[in-house]
Amino acid sequence: MKTLKIIKIGGNIIDNEAALQQFLSDFSTITTPKILVHGGGKLATKLAQQMQVDVKMVDGRRITDQETLDIITMVYAGKINKNIVAQLQANNCNAIGFSGADGNTIVSDLRPSKPIDYGFAGDVKKVNTETLEILLNNEITPVFCAITHDKNGQLLNTNADTIASELAIGFASKYNTELYYCFEKNGVLKNVNNDHSVIENINTESYKTLVENKVIFEGMLPKLNNCFHAINHQVQKVCIGKSDMLFDKNIKHTTITK
Numbered sequence: 001m002k003t004l005k006i007i008k009i010g011g012n013i014i015d016n017e018a019a020l021q022q023f024l025s026d027f028s029t030i031t032t033p034k035i036l037v038h039g040g041g042k043l044a045t046k047l048a049q050q051m052q053v054d055v056k057m058v059d060g061r062r063i064t065d066q067e068t069l070d071i072i073t074m075v076y077a078g079k080i081n082k083n084i085v086a087q088l089q090a091n092n093c094n095a096i097g098f099s100g101a102d103g104n105t106i107v108s109d110l111r112p113s114k115p116i117d118y119g120f121a122g123d124v125k126k127v128n129t130e131t132l133e134i135l136l137n138n139e140i141t142p143v144f145c146a147i148t149h150d151k152n153g154q155l156l157n158t159n160a161d162t163i164a165s166e167l168a169i170g171f172a173s174k175y176n177t178e179l180y181y182c183f184e185k186n187g188v189l190k191n192v193n194n195d196h197s198v199i200e201n202i203n204t205e206s207y208k209t210l211v212e213n214k215v216i217f218e219g220m221l222p223k224l225n226n227c228f229h230a231i232n233h234q235v236q237k238v239c240i241g242k243s244d245m246l247f248d249k250n251i252k253h254t255t256i257t258k
């Protein structure tokens with residue numbers, strides 16, 4: 001089986017022009033089939049505040065009313081996605097930008113309004129890989145933003161970490177699928193303020209203890225839930241760390257196992 005790398009980058013890389021340029025230049029050298037997934041939550045928050053639109057996050061997820069949906073569509077599917085695709089083209093990496101509506105690639109259900117009404121937020125129901133496979137077979141790299149659709153004309157905001165794990169699961173029967181979450185720290189840390197305290201391996205059991213001891217909190221909680229969801233659904237490899245882990249085997253990072 002061929003290897004497919006699904007790589008998610010967070011706000012720390014997107015918000016820093018030099019870091020993004022360096023990452024995309026390195027990413028372009030990856031020779032195996034690959035899919036890039038990007039977030040952009042921080043930029044959406046900044047723009048919403050400039051436009052005097054209230055920003056409400058609950059458990060790391062954005063409450064998405066109509067105005068917020070318009071902003072995130074402009075920011076995620078527009079500014080960020082198109083800039084990344086243009087920079088990949090500059091690095092001779094042929095790429096095409098996607099939301100889940102494009103090619104009907106990711107269909108979601110509107111998240112139930114109870115216990116918390118998240119507004120236009122989607123829970124992934126189905127990943128359609130056919131169109132993406134045609135691209136991958138022709139050495140074209142899909143670049144996904146954090147937007148899906150409900151197949152009834154409604155766009156839905158969907159966490160980028162979830163998009164990455166669901167894509168990885170969707171491809172797991174066809175490729176040896178590897179999922180990489182790149183963010184600003186070296187991995188999951190014993191002490192969040194000490195980048196040298198990387199926990200190199202987390203399994204289902206040690207995860208429970210780490211949560212109980214509050215070593216893991218905030219955004220890392222949904223990220224790790226996505227990791228375990230993927231590793232329990234045939235994804236071969238799941239890693240969290242700085243993007244350098246993709247290019248240098250000696251860089252410490254966290255690997256998730258069952």
Ligand SMILES: Nc1ncnc2c1ncn2[C@@H]1O[C@H](COP(=O)(O)OP(=O)(O)O)[C@@H](O)[C@H]1O
Pocket residue numbers: 009010011012039060182183184185187188189190191192215216217218219220221223
């Ligand atoms: N044990 C931990 N190790 C590393 N980060 C942690 C840990 N516990 C909580 N976090 C927090 O999780 C955040 C990463 O989650 P998030 O902001 O959602 O990532 P992303 O940048 O990919 O969107 C880190 O910035 C950190 O504040």
Ligand SMILES: CC(=O)N[C@@H](CCC(=O)OP(=O)(O)O)C(=O)O
Pocket residue numbers: 009010011038039040041042044060061062072121122146157158159160161
């Ligand atoms: C529903 C929901 O919360 N969606 C996220 C999507 C963006 C994202 O996930 O961006 P990062 O990976 O940079 O945090 C949001 O709007 O913030």
